Amino acid sequence: MNKYRTIVAALALFALAAPLAHAKEVTLLNVSYDPTRELYEQYNASFSKYWKGKTGEDVTIKQSHGGSGKQARTVIDGLPADVVTLALAGDIDAIATNGKLLPVNWQSRLPHNSAPYTSTIVFLVRKGNPKNIKDWGDLVRPGISVITPNPKTSGGARWNYLAAWAWAKQQPGGSDATAKDYVRKLFKNVPVLDTGARGSTTTFVQRGIGDVLLAWENEAFLSIKELGADKVQIVVPSLSILSEPPVAVVDKVVLRRGTRAVATEYLNHLYSPEAQEIIAQNFYRPIDETVAAKHAGQFPKIKLVTIADFGGWAKAQKEHFADGGVFDQIYAPE
Amino acid sequence: MRIATAVSATLLLASAGAAAADDLSDLRERLEAQEQKIRVLERKLELQDEATKATVSSTPVVRASPQQGFRIQSADSQNVLRLRGVLQFDGRYFPDDITPATQDTWLLRRVRPILEGTLNGIYDFRFTPDFAQGKTVVQDAYIAARFKPWATLTAGKFKVPVGLERLQSATDIRFIERAFPTSLVPNRDLGVTFGGDISGGVVNYAVGYFNGVSDGGSSDGNTPTPDAENDTKGDWAARVFFQPFLNSDNFALRGLGFGVGGTYVDSTGSITTTLLPSYRTPGQQSFFSYRGATVAVGATPGPDRVFADGERVRWSPQAYYSIGSFGVLGEYVNVSQDVTRETPTAGVRSATLDNTAWQVQLAWFATGEDESFRGFTPGSVFSLDAGTWGALEFVARYQELDIDDDAFAGGSNSFANPDTAASKASAWGVGINWYFNQNYKWSINYDVTSFEGGAAAGADRPDEKALFTRIGLQF
Numbered sequence: 001m002n003k004y005r006t007i008v009a010a011l012a013l014f015a016l017a018a019p020l021a022h023a024k025e026v027t028l029l030n031v032s033y034d035p036t037r038e039l040y041e042q043y044n045a046s047f048s049k050y051w052k053g054k055t056g057e058d059v060t061i062k063q064s065h066g067g068s069g070k071q072a073r074t075v076i077d078g079l080p081a082d083v084v085t086l087a088l089a090g091d092i093d094a095i096a097t098n099g100k101l102l103p104v105n106w107q108s109r110l111p112h113n114s115a116p117y118t119s120t121i122v123f124l125v126r127k128g129n130p131k132n133i134k135d136w137g138d139l140v141r142p143g144i145s146v147i148t149p150n151p152k153t154s155g156g157a158r159w160n161y162l163a164a165w166a167w168a169k170q171q172p173g174g175s176d177a178t179a180k181d182y183v184r185k186l187f188k189n190v191p192v193l194d195t196g197a198r199g200s201t202t203t204f205v206q207r208g209i210g211d212v213l214l215a216w217e218n219e220a221f222l223s224i225k226e227l228g229a230d231k232v233q234i235v236v237p238s239l240s241i242l243s244e245p246p247v248a249v250v251d252k253v254v255l256r257r258g259t260r261a262v263a264t265e266y267l268n269h270l271y272s273p274e275a276q277e278i279i280a281q282n283f284y285r286p287i288d289e290t291v292a293a294k295h296a297g298q299f300p301k302i303k304l305v306t307i308a309d310f311g312g313w314a315k316a317q318k319e320h321f322a323d324g325g326v327f328d329q330i331y332a333p334e
Numbered sequence: 335m336r337i338a339t340a341v342s343a344t345l346l347l348a349s350a351g352a353a354a355a356d357d358l359s360d361l362r363e364r365l366e367a368q369e370q371k372i373r374v375l376e377r378k379l380e381l382q383d384e385a386t387k388a389t390v391s392s393t394p395v396v397r398a399s400p401q402q403g404f405r406i407q408s409a410d411s412q413n414v415l416r417l418r419g420v421l422q423f424d425g426r427y428f429p430d431d432i433t434p435a436t437q438d439t440w441l442l443r444r445v446r447p448i449l450e451g452t453l454n455g456i457y458d459f460r461f462t463p464d465f466a467q468g469k470t471v472v473q474d475a476y477i478a479a480r481f482k483p484w485a486t487l488t489a490g491k492f493k494v495p496v497g498l499e500r501l502q503s504a505t506d507i508r509f510i511e512r513a514f515p516t517s518l519v520p521n522r523d524l525g526v527t528f529g530g531d532i533s534g535g536v537v538n539y540a541v542g543y544f545n546g547v548s549d550g551g552s553s554d555g556n557t558p559t560p561d562a563e564n565d566t567k568g569d570w571a572a573r574v575f576f577q578p579f580l581n582s583d584n585f586a587l588r589g590l591g592f593g594v595g596g597t598y599v600d601s602t603g604s605i606t607t608t609l610l611p612s613y614r615t616p617g618q619q620s621f622f623s624y625r626g627a628t629v630a631v632g633a634t635p636g637p638d639r640v641f642a643d644g645e646r647v648r649w650s651p652q653a654y655y656s657i658g659s660f661g662v663l664g665e666y667v668n669v670s671q672d673v674t675r676e677t678p679t680a681g682v683r684s685a686t687l688d689n690t691a692w693q694v695q696l697a698w699f700a701t702g703e704d705e706s707f708r709g710f711t712p713g714s715v716f717s718l719d720a721g722t723w724g725a726l727e728f729v730a731r732y733q734e735l736d737i738d739d740d741a742f743a744g745g746s747n748s749f750a751n752p753d754t755a756a757s758k759a760s761a762w763g764v765g766i767n768w769y770f771n772q773n774y775k776w777s778i779n780y781d782v783t784s785f786e787g788g789a790a791a792g793a794d795r796p797d798e799k800a801l802f803t804r805i806g807l808q809f
Contacts, residue, residue, distance in 0.1 A: 145370065191370075191374040192374055192377050192378055192381065194381065195381075195385075199381070203377055207373055207376070207377050207380075208373060209370065209373045209374055209377055
């Protein structure tokens, strides 16, 4: 190889590498679930400022939102997410096992099972609670119209479903059979299934459909903040579920795009007091004890079950939401 | 009694009022229930619509069109796969006294399925095998990364950016065979270029580095190893082309383009790898080659074979212009080649030979279509039922190729044999192209070529008269 050929080959390599280097400097894609739009808009601005101060680099974070399960499938199908911030661990498990885009032990890489905030499921009803809905049992009364998204596509919907199941099972004489019968009746009262939680909020709030919305706590608070307390109100059920929306770096994507450092810091920074404050302001329950104590008054105290009560997400997913699972058995669209 | 009657009446009225209120309440509930049902139906339709849009936005698109061939592309157009093809069936007839009768023939000139596409919206690729003339050759195999319009990196085997008519697609050239200037510029070669368009194509530039090929040649013709470097010296190539009025409203000047291209190498040939070309007539018959160019299969080349030994510089000013249905294309090529020969009686001789070629060609659509350097759309398609005839184009050209006189100096010690190699060829030609539609074309060309030298005792080689025809299919 003569010197010219060496020079040309080097220039060609440089030219090929240039866009990769360029990509490393500027963009991250955060693929998230439906109701986190406002949270991450605020957090992204804060993180960009933090990263600029720390490294001098400009970083722009793009957001993608949708039903958590649907978002996971999109990432598996090739959407180049640097980070995923989804509604439940089972969806990131799917990216790890089906897409092989990150290791299966991803949840142990960040504190608190990689969940920098938690939330729970509450009821949102029309102002004055005209149908007198107080607890899960009221949702299966004749004539009650319940709004919840589709558990096949929405993480929030799966939390709703499991909370309902847990309540039914804890009733006197409760069993898997009575719980199954309960959720069958519950979904008979669901007139329309959206693909994500934000879609269900639209159905309930903007389209005026239904008597009660099974909602993320943060989504319920946000609805009241945006609509005003004279339109809707929150009903706290006797029992709900601790939902731990997890976050993870998508290793294969950050490796390819050269964004591992900034993507990792983007998630680590979620645990900082500054980010935890933003989390609380957006009605998610912060992990940081100091910030949680400061905002304790805004979150009702509820008896909570956890996903561990269902044997973990893998088991719950297989039993309830996989093809042929309980949900497929109890729900038939009209 | 009156009191009782009044009380009864009051009770009746109250009862009737209560019943009316109940009815009203019932009606209101039923109305609300109906409203809910309507809202639910509307919402379901809305969700269906959203789902349909989402599906459409991610569904790949399959297209088949006369111009672009067959195409599969992702919904966002970032990933495209196209299947195209070129099939050209030629007839060659020589109504002269010089060309052997065996050259009258039918032949498949080009049989090229073309697989090309784009990945991630940036990375173009093309693979073009050619199965014509009883052999298989990879004509194009390259990747082009379009980082910016002005910054495209192309690597692989493709046309070297020098000659104007050479860079015109085989389906767009106006004559069946390209003219003499194309014989002096490289065809396809293996290498890397960096270039692109500036100001929306007003300026196009390319700078590249290639293995290097002899005049008019492709790297698949390299010896001893096709599609590989054979002299350790690569060729630099560069071209800049201007279309200053490309994006202007000036109709009269919009079709003007001009530029210059060239190559440079300091090559080291040998008697086994001469790196020297021979030149062909418009009838594709060889009329010039250096001494010792022809070696019998299995024979050892003679020690007095001429070979490239030093710098080879090509440069080519070029231009085209089109206005309405009229177009003109012109180019000039000079190749300055250092050669060496160990002569029989004068020792080792070296010289720098300057060979030149030029052409001017005219084209005119009698059916009124607009002339263009790249492609065009017939105003009508051939249809007996509709009584339409497609597009008819008349073409004419004049061309010359002049060999440096020093190539013939020195008698038996010369670099070229004047008894077999002509020192100059001049040709005029006319032709008709009948475009039945965008995909099907019939052409006929008639070229007459006169020579200086090339025959025994200083005589001129007789004129060549070539009548070529072509049936071509492209998609």
